[in-house]
Amino acid sequence: MPSVSHRSETVPLSPFRKLIPYADKAKAAGRHVYHLNIGQPDIKTHPRAVSRFRELDWDVLEYSPSNGIASYRKALTGYYARFGVTLSEDNIMVTTGGSEAILFFMLACLDPGDEIIVPEPFYANYNGYAHIADVRVVAITSHIEDGFSLPSPEAFANKITRRTRAIIITSPNNPTGACYSDEEMDSLAAIVKENDLFLCADEVYREFAYETELRSVLQIPGLEEHAIVIDSVSKRYSATGARVGALVCRNPDILAGVDRFAKLRLSPPGLGQMLSECMLQDDAAYLAGVKDDYRARRDTVYRRLQEMPGVFSYRPGGAFYCFARFPIADSEDFCRWLLEDFEHDGATVMLAPGPGFYATPGLGKSECRIAYVLNVDDLEKAMDCLAAALRVYPGRLVEKVGVL
Amino acid sequence: MPSVSHRSETVPLSPFRKLIPYADKAKAAGRHVYHLNIGQPDIKTHPRAVSRFRELDWDVLEYSPSNGIASYRKALTGYYARFGVTLSEDNIMVTTGGSEAILFFMLACLDPGDEIIVPEPFYANYNGYAHIADVRVVAITSHIEDGFSLPSPEAFANKITRRTRAIIITSPNNPTGACYSDEEMDSLAAIVKENDLFLCADEVYREFAYETELRSVLQIPGLEEHAIVIDSVSKRYSATGARVGALVCRNPDILAGVDRFAKLRLSPPGLGQMLSECMLQDDAAYLAGVKDDYRARRDTVYRRLQEMPGVFSYRPGGAFYCFARFPIADSEDFCRWLLEDFEHDGATVMLAPGPGFYATPGLGKSECRIAYVLNVDDLEKAMDCLAAALRVYPGRLVEKVGVL
Numbered sequence: 046m047p048s049v050s051h052r053s054e055t056v057p058l059s060p061f062r063k064l065i066p067y068a069d070k071a072k073a074a075g076r077h078v079y080h081l082n083i084g085q086p087d088i089k090t091h092p093r094a095v096s097r098f099r100e101l102d103w104d105v106l107e108y109s110p111s112n113g114i115a116s117y118r119k120a121l122t123g124y125y126a127r128f129g130v131t132l133s134e135d136n137i138m139v140t141t142g143g144s145e146a147i148l149f150f151m152l153a154c155l156d157p158g159d160e161i162i163v164p165e166p167f168y169a170n171y172n173g174y175a176h177i178a179d180v181r182v183v184a185i186t187s188h189i190e191d192g193f194s195l196p197s198p199e200a201f202a203n204k205i206t207r208r209t210r211a212i213i214i215t216s217p218n219n220p221t222g223a224c225y226s227d228e229e230m231d232s233l234a235a236i237v238k239e240n241d242l243f244l245c246a247d248e249v250y251r252e253f254a255y256e257t258e259l260r261s262v263l264q265i266p267g268l269e270e271h272a273i274v275i276d277s278v279s280k281r282y283s284a285t286g287a288r289v290g291a292l293v294c295r296n297p298d299i300l301a302g303v304d305r306f307a308k309l310r311l312s313p314p315g316l317g318q319m320l321s322e323c324m325l326q327d328d329a330a331y332l333a334g335v336k337d338d339y340r341a342r343r344d345t346v347y348r349r350l351q352e353m354p355g356v357f358s359y360r361p362g363g364a365f366y367c368f369a370r371f372p373i374a375d376s377e378d379f380c381r382w383l384l385e386d387f388e389h390d391g392a393t394v395m396l397a398p399g400p401g402f403y404a405t406p407g408l409g410k411s412e413c414r415i416a417y418v419l420n421v422d423d424l425e426k427a428m429d430c431l432a433a434a435l436r437v438y439p440g441r442l443v444e445k446v447g448v449l
Numbered sequence: 450m451p452s453v454s455h456r457s458e459t460v461p462l463s464p465f466r467k468l469i470p471y472a473d474k475a476k477a478a479g480r481h482v483y484h485l486n487i488g489q490p491d492i493k494t495h496p497r498a499v500s501r502f503r504e505l506d507w508d509v510l511e512y513s514p515s516n517g518i519a520s521y522r523k524a525l526t527g528y529y530a531r532f533g534v535t536l537s538e539d540n541i542m543v544t545t546g547g548s549e550a551i552l553f554f555m556l557a558c559l560d561p562g563d564e565i566i567v568p569e570p571f572y573a574n575y576n577g578y579a580h581i582a583d584v585r586v587v588a589i590t591s592h593i594e595d596g597f598s599l600p601s602p603e604a605f606a607n608k609i610t611r612r613t614r615a616i617i618i619t620s621p622n623n624p625t626g627a628c629y630s631d632e633e634m635d636s637l638a639a640i641v642k643e644n645d646l647f648l649c650a651d652e653v654y655r656e657f658a659y660e661t662e663l664r665s666v667l668q669i670p671g672l673e674e675h676a677i678v679i680d681s682v683s684k685r686y687s688a689t690g691a692r693v694g695a696l697v698c699r700n701p702d703i704l705a706g707v708d709r710f711a712k713l714r715l716s717p718p719g720l721g722q723m724l725s726e727c728m729l730q731d732d733a734a735y736l737a738g739v740k741d742d743y744r745a746r747r748d749t750v751y752r753r754l755q756e757m758p759g760v761f762s763y764r765p766g767g768a769f770y771c772f773a774r775f776p777i778a779d780s781e782d783f784c785r786w787l788l789e790d791f792e793h794d795g796a797t798v799m800l801a802p803g804p805g806f807y808a809t810p811g812l813g814k815s816e817c818r819i820a821y822v823l824n825v826d827d828l829e830k831a832m833d834c835l836a837a838a839l840r841v842y843p844g845r846l847v848e849k850v851g852v853l
Contacts, residue, residue, distance in 0.1 A: 046674040046700070047614065047645045053557040053706025056713065090510045099503050106494045106690040106724070141545050141692070144714045152581065153457040157561075173713035177556065179583070210451065241451045270450040286510040286719025288545070288692075296450070302457025309460065309577035310548045315690025316720035320510070 057172035060401020060414075063377075067384035068395050077392035078384070079419060079427035084219065086365065086418040088283040088338065091331045094324040101319055108312040112304060113139025113291075117322040121291065124325055130263045136295055138303050139313045143249045143277035143290035147171065150211075150273050150292060151178035153302035154243045159210040164196050166368065166402030166409060168219045168247065183209070184404035189370055189412065192359035193221035195229040201236050211243035212236075216259065217250040220402045220414040221368045222343075222361025224254050234265045243299075244268060249277040249290070250364035252332055255340045259363070263293065270296045278317075280365075282324040283335065287317035339365050342417040342424055349428035350415075353435055355442075367415045368399070371435065372442045376400065376413050379438060389433040392426065461576035464805020464818075467781075471788035472799050481796035482788070483823060483831035488623065490769065490822040492687040492742065495735045498728040505723055513716040516708060517543025517695075521726040525695065528729055534667045540699055542707050543717045547653045547681035547694035551575065554615075554677050554696060555582035557706035558647045563614040568600050570772065570806030570813060572623045572651065587613070588808035593774055593816065596763035597625035599633040605640050615647035616640075620663065621654040624806045624818040625772045626747075626765025628658050638669045647703075648672060653681040653694070654768035656736055659744045663767070667697065674700045682721075684769075686728040687739065691721035743769050746821040746828055753832035754819075757839055759846075771819045772803065775839065776846045780804065780817050783842060793837040796830065 061082045068078050112118070118134040125132050140146040147170070155161060157179035163171060165184035175182045185200050187193040201212065212233065216225040225233075237244045246262040262272040277290035292303055307313075343360075346367050350358040355372035373379045376398040387393050397416070399409025417424060435441065465486045472482050516522070522538040529536050544550040551574070559565060561583035567575060569588035579586045589604050591597040605616065616637070620629040629637075641648045650666040666676040681694035696707055711717075747764075750771050754762040759776035777783045780802040791797050801820070803813025821828055839845065 046702075047558075047647050049557055049702045049706045050560045050563075050614075052560055053709060056706075056709035058709060059712060062712070085511055087509065089508045092508065095508070095510075104493045104496065104499070105491065106499075106688040107489055108689045141718070142715065153453055154451075156454045156456055157583070159454075170713055170715075173710075177581075177710070177713075179561070210454075243451050284510040285512045286716060288716065288718040298450075298453045302453045302460075305457060305460035305462060306577075306581070308463060308466070309574055309581075311546065311574075312690065312692065314545070314692040314718035314721055316724065317718055320720065 052176065056176055057169070060169050061380070061395070061397045064380055064384060064395065067381055071384045071393055075391070076388055079392060079394040079423060079430060081415045081417065081419070081427055082395040082397045084280070084365070084416055084418065085285060086280070086283050087420060088335055090284045091282045091324045091328060094282065094320065094326065094328070097323040097326070098320045106315050109315050109318055111307045111312050113137065113313055114318045114322065117318050120322055120325045125263070125293070128258070128261065130261055132293065135300065136293055138292045138300065138307055139318060140290045140292055141313045142279065142288040143247065143275050144170065146275045146290045146292040147174045147247070148177065149303045149306050150245050150275065151175060151180055152306055153299055154273070155180045155210045158208060160206060160208045162201060162204050162209060162212045164214060165404050166193070166220050166399065168215055169401050171213060172404070181208070182404055186405060186408065187221070189357065189359065189368060192361070193218065193223040193368065195225045195233065198232045198236050201233065205240050209240070209242060211245055213245040213247065215247040217254055217363025218366070219250065219364055220366050220397070222364045222366045224257070224259055224362035227260055230260065230262070230265060234268055237271050238267055242271065243273060244271050245273040245275060247275040249275060249280055252281050253336060253339050253365060254363040255336070255343060256362045263295070273299060278321045278324060281332070282328070284320065284324065287320055288314050289317040289321045339417070341421055343367070345421050345424050346415055346417045346428065349425070349432070353432050355435070365417050367417065368412055369415060370411045371413065373411055373438065373440055374442055375410055375440060378440055380413065382438060382440070383434055387434050389430045390426070392430055394427045394430040394434070456580065460580055461573070464573050465784070465799070465801045468784055468788060468799065471785055475788045475797055479795070480792055483796060483798040483827060483834060485819045485821065485823070485831055486799040486801045488684070488769070488820055488822065489689060490684070490687050491824060492739055494688045495686045495728045495732060498686065498724065498730065498732070501727040501730070502724045510719050513719050513722055515711045515716050517541065517717055518722045518726065521722050524726055524729045529667070529697070532665065534665055536697065539704065540697055542696045542704065542711055543722060544694045544696055545714070545717045546683065546692040547651065547679050548574065550679045550694045550696040551578045551651070552581065553707045553710050554649050554679065555579060555584055556710055557703055558677070559584045559614045562612060564610060564612045566605060566608050566613060566616045568618060569808050570597070570624050570803065572619055573805050575617060576808070585612070586808055590809060590812065591625070593761065593763065593772060596765070597622065597627040597772065599629045599637065602636045602640050605637065609644050613644070613646060615649055617649040617651065619651040621658055621767025622770070623654065623768055624770050624801070626768045626770045628661070628663055628766035631664055634664065634666070634669060638672055641675050642671060646675065647677060648675050649677040649679060651679040653679060653684055656685050657740060657743050657769060658767040659740070659747060660766045667699070677703060682725045682728060685736070686732070688724065688728065691724055692718050693721040693725045743821070745825055747771070749825050749828050750819055750821045750832065753829070753836070757836050760839070769821050771821065772816055773819060774815045775817065777815055777842065777844055778846055779814055779844060782844055784817065786842060786844070787838055791838050793834045794830070796834055798831045798834040798838070
């Protein structure tokens with residue numbers, strides 16, 4: 046029997062993948078599992094857009110152009126113009142979800158063996174795409190004590206080698222919910238320009254910034270040749286299954302490189318693009334409503350975490366994630382125990398253990414990511430579970446309660 | 450300004466890409482262009498399926514499971530059972546078009562530097578995916594004289610080195626329309642087993658075999674651990690924009706490897722999968738009608754080519770492509786000239802030049818691929834153009850007419 050590739054056996058996998066069998070078992074045993082581990086919201090896909098989509102007139106579902114349907118790209122320039130980013134259609138490459146945009150960015154900007162710097166904790170699938178692209182992820186640790194703000198310019202400068210080609214950041218951040226300030230981003234931009242790097246900003250949670258208007262990297266002066274934005278309709282319109290994203294940039298060489306990879310895979314999903322174009326229309330009320338909804342959820346999670354003895358967290362500024370530090374020594378054990386051995390009112394809660402979001406071994410062992418993708422009522426019940434669990438978890442670090 | 454990756458500048462591109470500006474110019478000048486260069490059919494997407502799809506009840510477009518919607522995979526087992534292939538749902542990985550299945554196959558079965566053998570001419574995008582996966586494509590030449598039948602077992606054996614991990618074949622073939630016989634495939638299977646290789650069969654044109662029932666590699670005894678099928682709904686249901694394909698195999702190690710890459714990209718397109726599930730229902734009359742339609746087109750193209758002095762072709766057994774040899778020395782020049790300098794009744798024709806489908810330099814210079822993706826009336830007009838063009842093309846090899 047021929048043996049499969051080494052690279053297929055070493056793909057870095059999702060942080061909570063190992064927990065899925067335990068969740069399945071809990072459900073099979075009749076317990077309800079509140080899924081706060083994944084980024085799949087319960088919010089309805091932009092309903093008026095769905096109605097319009099159903100009525101669209103088409104009879105041959107053709108390949109779209111490899112860079113996306115022309116009218117959709119045109120409509121996207123209007124979307125970016127809303128927050129002051131002036132683009133031409135040619136600056137936009139429509140992709141199969143934000144995921145493909147990440148892969149295209151890495152393939153177009155980095156060669157095998159090159160390095161990319163990322164603040165940790167970070168979206169774990171960057172590791173997987175770096176594995177495919179054969180590039181090295183170099184992490185800079187950010188810290189829960191300051192709400193995972195962007196590491197200092199010096200911290201970035203210290204990690205730059207002759208193989209460093211790019212920095213990737215996520216703002217609002219998955220998994221921390223942090224939003225990087227204009228000042229933080231200006232400092233980072235200076236480093237990027239000084240070292241002639243690419244700056245890739247994953248802005249898929251752009252619409253969910255609860256405290257301030259977030260600036261796009263496309264708005265930072267002098268970064269025209271350096272900045273690449275990863276975008277997606279998945280979270281914005283609660284349409285994760287559409288698999289429609291975009292890579293946006295103004296550097297013609299990057300666009301030309303990305304275009305070659307895009308032509309290879311012929312086209313992004315046609316129906317998803319048609320739906321996405323519908324979703325861009327009269328979306329103001331929808332987006333505002335969704336944002337209010339997430340803000341209320343954010344406030345619920347934050348308040349409840351503050352009330353739990355020994356738990357340390359912060360008020361996340363955006364996205365729909367929060368990281369928290371618990372009085373535990375091994376969050377993987379805690380998350381497994383929640384599913385395997387714990388029950389509160391017939392239910393339990395599933396979280397994503399911290400270590401999977403760090404590249405540095407040993408970090409995140411007391412931390413978990415909480416995705417507030419459930420409505421406030423369910424969130425309250427999930428937080429009831431979590432609070433009750435922390436009271437009885439056998440691995441609780443009693444001696445640390447006073448300190449935290 | 451940071452420079453883009455070397456690999457993005459060296460992506461092997463589509464054989465007719467350079468011609469597109471000439472086609473655009475011809476259209477701008479008011480000439481009609483018959484597009485026989487691409488695999489985009491004019492046939493309607495399975496209409497009853499489209500109606501059913503419009504009526505489906507959903508309000509949150511969620512990520513599908515990374516291996517595809519369970520009910521769709523279940524329905525696919527029924528599809529494969531129709532032609533005698535018994536599979537479990539777990540043998541099927543739903544992908545983003547056949548394209549992603551090709552990439553997943555290469556990533557899961559080959560490591561960087563490994564080799565894959567393919568008969569040439571072949572689907573040019575295999576080169577691009579091999580470029581991403583950093584594997585080497587080794588071509589074995591097949592010949593127009595025998596209708597591009599599968600090269601001999603000895604020819605394959607001669608190309609096997611210690612880095613050879615797989616053979617990839619396309620049957621029915623793009624770009625030649627050849628269908629490999631059971632005897633040819635049995636010989637190839639023996640080579641595959643003897644050398645412990647993977648055999649990847651791109652069977653996306655399975656439904657379009659006009660002379661005989663085609664056997665799938667999944668039906669060849671003893672290849673259970675070796676065989677991988679690339680599949681797609683694109684051509685079958687004329688839904689190229691759906692971007693829904695599949696990788697099908699029975700080797701659990703391959704499936705586990707592919708699964709890791711699939712989890713990374715979260716899920717294949719949701720709407721496309723929903724449509725694909727609708728398309729699988731009562732599709733017999735639709736598929737039979739489409740096949741009859743393509744057979745009539747095939748017969749038209751074959752008859753017309755036979756009538757053109759100096760043109761050599763053969764009766765292609767499947768898919769919707771035909772390769773032909775023309776009395777010309779440079780098919781790239783001929784195709785450009787057709788678009789730039791030729792007109793017949795206000796129209797011209799666009800073909801795909803042969804060399805782009807070969808890996809061996811210098812081959813295919815007298816050949817073009819004809820995709821019979823237009824209805825018979827339009828095909829006749831396109832063939833009128835081609836016949837007229839060959840009478841006046843300044844590069845025609847007059848001295849060879851008698852020989853061919």
